[in-house]
Amino acid sequence: MRDDPVIQVTTTVNSEAEADRMGREAVVRKLAACAQVSGPITSHYRWKGELCRDTEWKVSMKTFGSMVEKLLALLEEMHPYETPELVCTRAESVSRSYIEWMTRNLDGQPDQAGMDAEE
Numbered sequence: 001m002r003d004d005p006v007i008q009v010t011t012t013v014n015s016e017a018e019a020d021r022m023g024r025e026a027v028v029r030k031l032a033a034c035a036q037v038s039g040p041i042t043s044h045y046r047w048k049g050e051l052c053r054d055t056e057w058k059v060s061m062k063t064f065g066s067m068v069e070k071l072l073a074l075l076e077e078m079h080p081y082e083t084p085e086l087v088c089t090r091a092e093s094v095s096r097s098y099i100e101w102m103t104r105n106l107d108g109q110p111d112q113a114g115m116d117a118e119e
Helices: 016-028 065-078 096-106
Strands: 006-013 034-047 050-064 087-090
Touching: 006 016, 006 065, 006 096, 016 034, 016 050, 016 065, 050 065, 050 096, 065 087
Parallel strands: none
Antiparallel strands: 006 050, 006 087, 034 050
16 A cells, blocks of 8 residues: 555635636646635634624645645646645544545546546
8 A cells, every 4th residue: 555645735715717727727637636715704803803704615625645745836827826825634543445445546648638527
């Protein structure tokens, strides 16, 4: 079995279309095995001294530790926010079959024509 930790990378954006675009691009480039878009969610935060409340969409992507830096670079490049939330969480336990599926879907060159159908 692969000796590379599974990492979930999460970010939020201000539209479903943007979340979809970022998740899909990460999968097409084989930097994430999958991406889930959820929302809308309500976010509360401070920005430049002001209390803010916004509607956002969350994108959660699964990748391997060895690929995190490349995935983060892509997300920073694509992200519409000045200071994007990019949070990486290491999975404590992952099934062998899921790791095998991730390995098959992350090895090799980026897809040219888009994503393959889910197995």
